[in-house]
């Protein structure tokens with residue numbers, strides 16, 4: 034039997050116990066093809082930000098499609114290698130890379146370390162020297178652009194920990210050029226996440242144009258500019274907009290960035306590639322009424338999907354059982370909560386849903402990014418399982 038959730042067959046729940054992640058691989062395919070359509074004919078290279086979802090099946094699908102990988106830990110480097118990503122198409126970001134992680138990247142000859150500070154630059158040079166190798170790097174610039182997203186996912190303003198300030202960039206570029214075991218490929222930027230207005234990206238293009246003019250005047254050419262990730266998705270209407278607005282996103286860079294000769298533009302997209310294809314499937318354990326509220330208590334909690342608790346994020350919620358029985362017309366307001374012993378373990382406040390009962394199947398939509406990858410074993414709960422549906 035098909036359900037209100039595209040591609041989801043009820044027999045899946047006879048084989049897997051809730052809660053689990055359900056991935057519609059057709060949506061992932063369509064998303065990857067849509068990216069191809071917008072980058073073809075341009076000097077654009079897209080990397081997948083593995084931290085959004087490191088599930089091996091997802092990684093394999095994306096590596097087979099030919100994307101590069103953006104990584105933020107040594108274990109992500111290992112997972113990306115195991116999934117078949119090519120080392121030369123890997124970028125390694127993060128403010129606190131440890132020696133073993135740096136050596137791992139150098140040993141495999143990864144495409145680029147996105148270097149976030151002067152001490153990191155010096156350590157990479159030293160370790161590469163000891164290994165008799167040259168490390169490819171880009172300097173991560175903090176462009177001081179406010180992406181106006183949630184404060185925990187804004188990364189490009191002067192008062193957060195990421196990147197090198199513009200005021201010290203020039204001396205750092207010169208230092209990088211002078212170090213014997215460093216190959217400076219270019220500059221890297223990443224201004225935040227879940228950005229749906231194109232204005233911050235256009236501002237980023239202006240900043241980059243100014244910087245490139247400046248360095249060109251000094252005879253310094255960068256073979257690549259990495260503009261990071263951050264494109265948002267429509268969490269409110271997942272069925273109306275299953276694909277992100279890649280047209281506007283890549284269009285903003287095509288229209289605003291003055292790309293130089295022999296220069297590649299790199300992108301590191303996470304959320305926009307995998308968010309839509311995933312849903313967290315769970316069951317109602319109890320319907321509990323208090324004096325002025327009704328609670329739907331699910332068997333999924335913040336340990337499976339922490340975004341609502343951590344970022345006050347919105348996810349659409351569907352009662353698949355009620356929709357399947359055609360009894361989804363009468364609605365009720367519920368606080369939809371998990372079983373974890375924390376008051377923040379709430380998926381939604383006062384959400385209108387069909388009248389719901391113990392045992393009903395619930396889908397929490399658009400959970401493919403920063404869902405499974407942020408799951409934990411707090412309260413000694415089991416990690417959520419995952420199920421993959423391929424239709425085409």
Ligand SMILES: *Cc1c(COP(=O)(O)O)cnc(C)c1O
Nearest residue numbers: 082126226262263301302303304
């Ligand atoms: C997290 C991250 C990304 C991906 O961000 P999304 O918002 O998921 O696209 C890209 N680059 C860097 C450096 C990151 O830390």
